[in-house]
Amino acid sequence: MAETATEGFVTALKGYHNSATFSDAVIRCGNKEFKTHRLVLSSHSGFFVKMCTGKHILWVRLTGVPYFQESETGIITLEEADERVVEAMVYFLYHFDYSNTQGISSMVFNAQMYSLADRYMIAALKHIAKEKFETAIKTGWAMDDFLLAITDVYESTPEDDRGLRDLVLDVSHTNLGKLLENARFQELLRDTPRFAAEMVSYGPEKSRRDAAERYRCPSCTKVNILEWQRGSYFYCAHCNSRRSDWGSYQV
Amino acid sequence: MASRARMKPIRRPAAKNRETSDFEPCWHLLRSAMIDIHTKNAGGLSFEALYRASYKIVLRKKGELLYTEVKSFEEAWFRDHVMPPIAELITNNLINISLIQAPGTSLHERRQMGEKFLRGVRDAWVEHNLNMNMIADVMMYLDRAYTAETKQPSIFAATIGLFRDHILRNTLSASSQEQLTHEFIVFDILNAVVLDLINMERDGDIIDRNLLKKITSMLEDLYETDEEIDDQKLYLRVFEPRYLQASKAFYRRECERLVRDSDAGTWLRHCRRRLIEESDRCGTTISLLTSEKISKVIETELVMAKLGEFLAMEGSGLKGMIDNDRIEDLSILYELIARVDPSMAPLKATLQSRIMELGLEIEKNLKNTDFSVPANGGGADGDDGADAVDKAKAQPLTVAAQQTAAAIKWVDDVLTLKDKFDNLWSNCFQEDLVLQSSITKSFSDFINVFNRSSEYVSLFIDDNLKRGTKSKTEAEVDAVLDKAIILLRYLTDRDMFERYYQKHLARRLLHNKSDIDTEKDMVSRMRSEMGNAFTSKFEGMFKDMELSKDLSENYRDHIRQLGDVDTKKVDLGIHVLTTNNWPPEVMGRSANQEEGSKVQCTYPPAVKRLQDSFYKFYLKDRSGRVLTWVGSAGTADIKCVFPKVPGKETGPLSKERRYELNVSTYGMIILLLFNDLAEGESLSFEEIQATTNIPPQDLQRNLASLSIAPKARVLLKEPFSKSVKPTDKFSFNTQFASKSMKIKAPTITAISKVEGDDERRETERKNDQTRSHVIDAAIVRIMKARKQLGHTALTTEVITQLANRFKPEISLIKKRIEDLLNREYLERVEGETAVYRYLA
Structure with missing residues (x-):
């Protein structure tokens, strides 16, 4: 069994x-x-x-x-x-799962859980918190606590930690029109300059990322985002090695 | 839901401008905690609080600042608190002793001072190590989120390295040491002290091993750089090379001392002890990383360096070890050499030459031994007359018996030698295969250098089988046969052996001198050792013997059925021998074969009738066969009646005496002549020869056996002497008397004696002749298959094909090829040198 x-x-x-x-x-x-x-x-x-x-x-x-x-x-x-x-x-440490039973906004709750998991280096919890957060903001972005969650994400996770930030940006970008109608969102943009800056560059970045494919350079193992086509060659942005077989290293 | 959330706002870390303002209080907290840690006050610190402080700093992107602050704090602390006590330990005295080896200090002083210094270093290290661990633990989040991301050494690596940079690599420029020609760092002192202590221990002192172990594991924990690249441990990069170098010097000196003052046995034990010691030392005092390398040092400096000199030492060297069976010495030697040279070259060479020397010594001894005095217990008694034993003790042995004794001594000596080396091989050399093959080769070499080895081995078997049936138990005979097989393996000229064995076997079989089951056992052993072809003749001989037995019985039945009483009670036991299976000598065509005339002696009419009768019987089932009667190989039992000697009233001569006389067939023919002779008449040698047509040599021998040996002197010779001459006359000895009823005339041909030089030359000549045919056959066989072949290739091929039988001489092969060219079996290929083509 x-x-x-x-x-x-x-x-x-x-x-x-x-x-x-x-x-x-x-x-x-x-x-x-x-x-x-x-x-x-x-x-x-x-x-x-x-x-x-x-x-x-x-x-x-x-x-x-x-x-x-x-x-x-x-x-x-x-x-x-x-x-x-x-x-x-603590519940998670024994059950490998948790639920938000306290009636707190699940967007904020999961964002804080993610931060806590990062702080105490509990990798599995971090992963599960991210999943829960994603579900929560995809349905709850229209509510005001989304803005609280954004603040939490930008204050309580390290800058390099893209886990929640990219999710927030993606949802915000998709629903930007609606969000901009909200004065609080505009206030948030002003108060959280990092978020505002990332929002600005997110659109073009995203469309470029969608068009391009990711390739791992075999000589330096770093990932390149390239619009590579068979028959052409590209230089690796990291180690400058020229190759025309990127197709074999797509990730 | 959104409203509910706002109604119960979650408590959150507030304040917007924390990013910069947070650093100061957090760093302050951490800094004071670090001081507490260094001053052993950490008990009250909350790990969570400290961790959180460093977490917040990193989260606020001040990781870099924290990293450098921690580093500079530790550097300062190190400078102010760790280094001064160490610096105090580095006294001028210590530098003098460790680096300049200044004289004037006692061993004890040196050890004390060194250990004190090391203890100081160790204590500082242990504390530093622990403190850095605690601080690095607190800074975990820094390492994960900042250090790792920016690919810098972890905070632990960066701070633990201080010990290397500020203590070990601290230059001693300040010290006013004029003698020091160049600058030294503390690391040099550390190494020197450690090496000095280890050398003290090697010399028998007791040192603080734990202390050294701590120091070396410190060196294992430190790396050349903060990157902590695996193969850049200070231990491997700095300490180990010096350690190996110092050890090298130490063992070189030691080896020179040993070769000067000690013998090889001491040296061997010393090497073994040092190997164990050094390997132990790696576990207890330094590091297991060095085990193999230090063993290598001992192997080169202590074992190999003077190996030749030690092995050549008079008395205790390899020769002495072998000669005196120094099992332990040789075992150690083997182990040592196995470590350094799996090919065993040094051991192999001496072993081989020693075997060769000892082997040749056996041969030399043989020449110098006087076999005319019988060996103890009559073991060398070549004659087999049971009643001759007591006489043999008194009399010098015959030449033949002497030679047999020599053969047996030779075989015994070789086997003893073989036992000796087998013993060494299994007890000392761990049954090493390389050594086994070289021992075997050496044995084979000296055995084959001795030109009588084939004959002697056969004689040895002969002697044992003849006597085996009498006095030895089955197990003893078994052991002897095993030994014989061992020797057989060494022989290269197996065809020679085959020839001798055939001859000896024939005699044993015909004269019924050995146990037939033992004989068969021996031959079956040979078959499994050398193959069917080798023993086919021997087996044919056994078969002939069996068939003959049946034949004799059938013939007896046949005669009984005829009811023919005319045979005058002559009972015939016959051996019908297949010509090819039996040696030519036995078949009565030895020297005469070439002359083309088979001597057929004249049998007396009674015997002749019997022969004809048997021939008729024999041909009933087998038509077309020819039987040749070989008088020289048979025996006859004759019932003789010696009438009462007139005038004698007492003693054995006063009565009629009946004896059963066992003589050779020739002997019978001769004696029958005297049956018809009137009393007082005599026959001359020539007359006997003319009547019987027995070959003169055989006649001479048979007459000798009947007229000279006292126990069977039924004929009187005129004049009486020790040898038979063609001019002698013979008459019936009416005075003959004997204590036993059955008398056996000494049959000279039945003795398996060693050949004389002439005989042997003859045997070799015959053997060479056979070999020529065998080589011819091989060449033709090879050429038939290959059609065309170069001279060298053909020669090699012939040697390979015949390796199992004998080792043909190159010159002989060449001669045979030329012969085959003349006979147009082969032709030379035109335009090419030494290439032959087969002519169908």
Whole structure:
């Protein structure tokens, strides 16, 4: 019956969600407290590994010089995070999925979840948050909290992280006419210059990207966006190598 | 839904202008935490808070700033807090000792000072390493979002490298060392101290291995640059080359000392111990990365460098090891050489030449041994008369018996030698295949250099099979046969052996001297070793013997049915031998064959009748066959009656005596002549010869056996002497008496003796003749298949084809080719030199 080798384990793990059994770490956020397990936390992210690890470094044990307080106390206090988002995050750590049950705007909620996942380096959560965010804005862009979500995205994720930014830009670009009718959107453009700038260049960039194909240069492994046709040659923009066989390296 | 969202606004990190303003408080927090970490106050720090601070800085795009700030903070800290204590350790004294090797300090002092320095370095490193780990942990987000994106070394790599840049590579320019010709860095001191300590340990001191291990693993953790490229570990780039160089020098000196002061056995054990030590040292003191390389150093400097000199050492060298069976020495030697040279060249050469020497010594000993004194237990007794044993002890052995003894000694010696090397091979050389083949080759070489080896091997088998039926157990005989087969493998001239074996086997079979089952066992072993062709003649001989047995019985039945009493109770046991299977000597056509005349002796009428009767019987089932009676090969049991000697009243002579006399067929013919002789008459040698037509040589031998040997002296010779001359006269010995009823006349032909020089030359000549035919056949066979072939190719092909039988001489092949050209089997191809064409 087992579809995958891990199925039974995954099911059993759910039972330990917020359970005192074997619990050796507590996550605190605001007024909430969740019983967790260092092993589970560490399996999800290197952030938790480092946080919990100290006690186990041989040198620390020998010399008695302590590591950080979390490793001593087992109490992990997460600050500057919404406790409702943290609660869902903890849920995810044991269930590999979460849902927005708090009645918060799902666009904002998922944007914050994405940011939190990025901050604590939980790759799987980041991925799932992105999917949920995409569904949410595609249906909810007309509502005002889309604008809140945009602000969140531009403030709480690193600039290089295109994950949510491109989604936001795409939806905004598609529905630009409607959005511009909204004064708040115009205000947002003024307050968030990065967003405004990216919006401006997004249109042409997008149409160019749609027309062009992506090729991975075999000599420098970087991706080129080219309008290449069979029989012609192009220089790689990164390493300047000339070739006419880009067709074999399309990605 | 939108309204609901706004009603419950989510708490969010507010303030718009955080991008720049956030940095200062966050950095401040981090900076004070870093100080806490360095001063061991980190216990109260919250990892989350610090992480969050660095996260926020990076999120606000200040990653670069943070990166450089952290780096410069650490550099400053390093300069102010880590380096000073290390600098204190680097005293002028330490520099003097480690780099200049200034004299005047005791070993103990040197060790203490070195270890103190290393301990200081180690402590600084361990602490630095831990601190950098903690700080890098806090800066995780920086590494992921900024450092990795911008392809810079991680914050850990960038800060851990400080240790390399500011301590190890710190130039000692400040120190006023006039003796130092050029600048040194701390790394040089570190290396020198470590190497010095390791050399101390090699000399038997006890050092702090853990300390050294910590230092070397530090070098393994540090790289040439912050990029941390795998093969650029400082350990591999800087330490290891120096370590290997120093070890090289150490072992070179050690090897020179050993070759001067010690013997090879000590050296071997020393090499083995050093190899184990160094391999252990890699595990406990330095790094396993070096294991193979340091082994190589020992192999070249300690094992190979003076290998030749050690092996050549008088007494303890390889020769001594082999001669005295120093199993352990040789085992170590094998292991060592196996490491450095899988072809075993140094060992192989000496081993081979030693075997050759020992082999030739056997031959030399043989020449110097006096076999005229019988060996213990009558083992060399070539004669087989049971009652002759006690006499043999008193008498010097006959020439033939001496030669047999020599053959057996030779075989025994060779087998002993073989056992010795087999023992060395399995106990010391791990049954190495290369060595096995070279040992085998050497044995084969010296055995074949000895020109009587084929004959001696055959004689050895002969002797054992003859005596085997009497005194030895089955297992013993088995072992002997095995040994014989081993020797057989070495022989290259197998056709020579075949010839001798045929001759010896014929004698054994005809005179019924051996156990037929053992004989068959031996031959079947030979068959499995050398193939069917080799043993076909021997098997034919067995078959003849069996058929003859049946034939004799059938004939007896036949006679009984006839009820013919006219045969005067002559009972015929006959061996019908197929000419090709049996040696020509036995078939009575030895020297005479070429002259074209087969000597047929004249049988007495009684025997003649019997012969005719049997011939008739024989032809009943097999028409067209010709039987030739070979008088020289048969025996006869004769019942003799010696009448009472008149005038003797007492003693055996006073009665009539009946004896059963066993003589050769010729002997029988001779004795029958005396039946018709009146008392007192005699026959001269010539008369006997004329009547019987027995070849003079055979006659001479048979008369000798009947008239000279005391136990069967039924004839009296006039004049009495030790040898028979053509002028002698013979008469019936009426005085003959013997204690036993059955008397066997010593049959000279039945003794398998070693050939005399003339005989052997004869055998070789015959053998060469046979070989010529075999070579002819091979050439024709090859040319028929190839049609056209060059001289060299043809010669090679012939040698390959005949390798299993013998090693033909090149000159002989050439002669045969020329002969075939003359006989127009082949022709030369015109225009080409030395190419032949087959003429159909």
